Amino acid sequence: MTIPIRHGPSHSDSEISWKNSYPPEVPLHMEYRKITISRLLQETSEKYPHHRAISFMGFRMTYRELWNDVCRFANALVHMGVKPGDAICIMLPNCPQTVTAFYGALLAGAVVVMTNPLYVERELQYQLQDSGAKVIIVLDLLDQRVMRAIEQTKIEQVVFTGIQDYLVFPKNLIYSVKMHLQGKKPAITYNSKVHRWKEILEKGSIEAYHPSTNVDDVALLQYTGGTTGTPKGVMLSHWNINANTQQLVAWFYKCEFGNERILCVLPFFHVYGLTIGMNLAVAVGAEMILLPRFDGDKILQTIDRERPTMFPGTPTMYISIINHPKVSHYDLSSVKACLSGAAGLPVEVQQSFEKLTGGRLVEGYGLTEASPVTHCIPIWHKRKSGSIGLPLPDTEVKIIDLETGEPIIDGRVGELIVKGPQVMKGYWNRPDETKEVLRDGWLYTGDLSLMDDEGFFYIVDRKKDLIIAGGYNIYPREVEEVLYEHPSIQEAVVLGVPDPYRGETVKAYIVLKEGKQPSLDEIEVYCRSKLASYKIPRTIEFRTELPKTISGKILRRRLLEEGNEAAASKA
Template sequence: MNEDSGGKGEAFGRSEARPWLDRYPLQIPHSCEYPKTNVAGLLFDAARDYPDNEAIDFLGKRYTYKALLRECRKFANALRSGPGFAKGDRLAIMLPNCPQAVIAYFGGLMAGAIIVQTNPIYTERELHAQLADCGATTLVTLDLLQSRALKAKEGTALGRIVVTSLSDGLPFPKNALYPIKRRKDYPDLKVDYRAAGVVRWSRLLRKGKSAPICEEADAEKDVAMLQYTGGTTGNPKGVMLTHANLLANTAQLAAWCYRLEDGKERYLAALPLFHVFGLTVLMNLAVKKAGSLILVPRFEPRAVLESLRRRRPTVFPGAPTMYIALLNSPLAKPDDFASVRVCVSGAAPLPRDLQEKFEQQSGGRLIEGYGLTEASPVTHCNPVWGYRKFGTIGVPLPGTEARIVGESGLDPLPFGELGEVVVKGPQVMAGYWNRPEETADALKDGWLRTGDIGTMDEDGFFTIMDRKKDLILAGGYNVYPREVEEILFEHPAIQEASVLGVPDEYRGETVKAYIVLKVGWQVSEMQLDKWCRERLAPYKVPKAYEFRTSLPMSLIGKVMRRKLKEELAEREEGNIKIN
């Protein structure tokens, strides 16, 4: 414990059920004040107080907060002046980290849209399923992805596709050189701006007026965003996050990182903004603190190291796989991380040796947190400055309650006993889009059942012991075995298939498929890999295949994944003994 540690009495109702409050640093309140406005108010405040501060740096192209607000207003006005767009319509954004992603997000919120973040590496099948479920009427995407979007559009409510290019956000002369590189890298790419409903990003913004616009929001009732998650079943579900949910989680994180100064920090955005982790801890938090958002289109060690050297960021949220790749890169230099003061790691367990090595090189703090899409997403975090415990996810954020419960109800279990983690707080979702039964299953008396199994100790620190029954967490992405298995079952050579996560030093877990072939059929790993890559996003594709004559089955004919895991553990134990 250091000078920041200590408790503060009864501000949040201190009781034996909330032992974590005694471990809060003195500077952190037990609860926060949460704005009751449109999320776009974060940008209005930053542009008012720090108009000339840098808001975005994209490979050398910089926007001040005043300029960013102007571009967002132009997008919002153009969106609302278009045919058939009204408050509550869904705006899908399928972009990598680039200025257009930020402009479409805040501009869409100003226009009264419900934002739907979409993964740019989704296949046509995956994109169609999401668009059909959410009923999006407008999609903003890259020229590289236009063909996929046009194919996925069929049978959905999508009427307008706004197509942009990375060159739209690049500085001169990179914006002039990019089309040459694009033609070289994608010689077969054809962008059809004459297709029905397709609009150029640049033309849309030229038509948009920079006049003030902001649709008022009933923050606690109006949905700001649908963030898709598969849950434990693998069926895509739109998590309804209200304006109040997103603003609350942003305020909680700002309070947690209390040493960060308004208008002075630089946030390295290597996490994708289309993921709720990156959206909250980077885009929303950076704008709330009027900091500079240093955008990296995709995580690649060389590009991230260049950004670290060029801009010397002070805040760098990420996943363990990112820190591992950077520290192990032959291009890394000892002082590359010296400017970083705060790193919040999520999406996978944080190894202690990685934490210690990164902190030694940076001089900053790398701490582990926890969250889930249904909670906007952060619910727990180790104190950045103060008492922390290695191997834990930390303690609940201000205004957040959490407990460990058994199968029979919501009564808390004793310290150290294993059970399900449940949470309650202003960041917890309103429910699942058009899924009342699944909403009722997930939310009980205001408590969100996470499905994650863990413990809480006497100090209020939580440890996750196991995740949702079948969920695979590969490099920070959720992979649902059932979805992968269904694709494998479609292959004519496959009789039985089962998928589970296996340990991976880099990705935390990776996907392994167990295959039983039909009699007389033969198929190679390479052929199955091609089959899956044509139908699944890359992170869902199995990285290993094991061909077997049978799979362990229960009496009712269900594959027993537990048995497969036990076999794998025994095999690994045997390898360790041999070595």
């Protein structure tokens, strides 16, 4: 039965159904330490001051050194005029600066906005305008794009940093020469409002700055479209993020505090990578092995050399490793536990990866609005193929009827809704949309699910039209709006279609204006000027008309069915 879980000594029937499947080492209910995220890092730095916190392409940093830099950066922000509650944007790949900037901004009492470095001007400008961010920390290679984007925003200060800032000799020199030869040398004019990262750290004090931050204050504005629509800022508090981190610590109960090494290739600008990579590492005193982007060769070399024990990722990452032509040349046996998210994990991928490493690969489920993890397959206990697993501790779950909203108690498919300490405060400046998905503390996920008689949950379908390609959320409406701006396009609809590598990929169905005949290359070039690369349609089908209802609404489902029938006929 799937009805609300009652916290306390008594358990509901639904909780009992998964209680019996719970690993005995994991508590159904926990006592949480209500501390800020920056306090979490401070405590780890005091407990493990000489333990390695970060490894980055040969560069090493201890937890004490990291905490000192975090304090320096927090004080630098205060010196710039940042006040508690101000929004600070971080637009960086996984590198030491990202970790320092994230915890430093929180230590200063600011609200962090994590932004994808792949964003084009239009996408970046939208987030900056919506969040009201006052400071941006950004990669120097993005200087021209960013300086143009901030012209119509509230950004007052810009801090530029480069990958070379933390590369050891001679890698720093080689990197600089390579960028120069490729014509990527930044042309930045530094002044009182445009700063060098290394300079502001050198000037900053290591004396800890302690604002009056409350654990219920917003720590992170993480932009997402939810399940569809224009990106919205999800307000995640210190409590939300920290609770989800503690839930995951409990789930990884074999974790050895102070001795783990986490391979962090999942982008920190996504909340999945932020929580399961950065914050989990800090919570257990683990070493973060940072890679700025996914590259199969680099991943294999890093595992072989750095010996990570944990490797959170996406199915596409594990697929790439399994199918790498030189995978047998590397020793992957250090990997003990992997959590896969962002898309369904095929059984054959799980089995092949576990055979390669000898470790455990399990699937989890979550969404940005839940910090993000709500369910996970037990890592060292009973597993079920195709399932997203069991709810994390203190996570209440219902499956409700789509028409009546009543709890489903007979195993039928319905909408999955969740409640727990990791669930967001709401959407930034969007009270109406908040009310739509957050009702009496219950988060309506928009995903169709069912629960079996042992309490394992399964995602059957998506209620909305969100596309997840290679772990990235893509919102059809955004891509469609860009296509509609093209002078040759009359109508356009975007769908996610199956892809053996990315899970899903973007397909556009287009009706052209009379007399117009743009090439596929022309449309692709146009999209690249408006969208991040992962959002660009990989397949385009031209049509004379699109299937519609009597009222004129495009029948997305009809297009999906036609695509499935075509694929089946070719099989």
